[in-house]
Amino acid sequence: MYDPVPQSGRPHLLCVVAARPNLMKMAPILAAFAQVAPQVRVTLLHTGQHYDAAMNDQLFADLGLRAPDINLEVGSGSHAWQTAEIMRRYEPVHIELAPDAVLVVGDVNSTLACALVAAKLGTAVIHVEAGLRSGERSMPEEINRVLTDQLSSLLFTSETGARANLLREGIVDERIHFAGNVMIDSLLRQLPDAVPPRVALQAHGHDCPPAYGLLTLHRPSNVDDGARLAALMAAMADLSRQLPLLFPIHPRTRAMLDQAGLGEVLRHRAILALPPLGYLEMLGLMQGARLVLTDSGGIQEETTALGIPCLTLRDNTERPVTVSEGTNTVAGTQPAMILAQAREVLRTGGKRGRIPQYWDGHAAERIAATTAQWLARRMTLP
Structure with missing residues (x-):
């Protein structure tokens, strides 16, 4: 059972996962906080948006990701129903935990739903994988990306072009940090065990x-x-x-x-x-x-x-x-x-290509270090 009693002096970060890609992004982030920013208390919440055992439990095991502290067990439904149900179930949990910030990853319905609840309750939102744009507003994920970025106080990008997208949409430059790709952190870490x-x-x-x-x-x-x-x-x-x-x-x-x-x-x-x-x-x-x-x-x-x-x-x-x-x-x-x-x-034989900048296995460490400094500054503000 998770104990919601705050620990004095330690910033509390609530991290949200929901679907298969989220887990691959969150695993290195949690590992990085434990390694480079142990002063940050991290709670892991799973909305239950994906609930198939083969797509969820096995991934936790493969990625070495600890079991979530909280699971909302929302399940599937239409975009409107699922987004609303996540918000309905998440709000009382958020109020009880009172985190200093909420970290969301990717572009699924849970990303937007939890960001929206947090922002309306006055809690800072951190978005990992910010600024990605297809330009296709008929894709539900594109709506989730754009709105989550607008709600976020700290935005971590995975490729250099994302900054231009965010600046064009009115995001203040100082909120944007190029960290690299946490998906590649997981890939490089797990490749020997493939x-x-x-x-x-x-x-x-x-x-x-x-x-x-x-x-x-x-x-x-x-x-x-x-x-x-x-x-x-x-x-x-x-x-x-x-x-x-x-x-x-x-x-x-x-x-x-x-x-x-x-x-x-x-x-x-x-x-x-x-x-x-x-x-x-x-x-x-x-x-x-x-x-x-x-x-x-x-x-x-x-x-x-x-x-x-x-x-x-x-x-x-x-x-x-x-x-x-x-x-x-x-x-x-x-x-x-x-x-x-x-x-x-x-x-x-197809395109040869090259590895983009900061797809080096250390993106999560950059995210953890920057977030810890950011949280520390916020907690010392009058």
């Missing part, structure tokens, strides 16, 4: 092809429209004749495939349908892939760090540094274009 592809596939009843591509799909814009999903899967079946595809299927995507009657595609012998995988399994599969096809922002970053060619199955990306400096190409959603670019990667 599960070899052969071992991961054998655990799920498959032999590992000598060469393969890795596919992930979960964005509503791709999977909620049955016609678009069918077209994408037809293109993947076509590509798999040239390169077998491993397809760990997100629960949302599985449901939409079933609803759209696309089960036959999953029985295609060159598309290996897999359940949601742990972080170390996914890391091993990415590292061994000839090509990754995805609509995930985090995977765009991870493939750049690993030097693996990536095709993003979207019309834009909020992580442009993975295109300008890394191994990522925005392939769009038209099957013919995706297939043409995939075959070009197989012919040429």
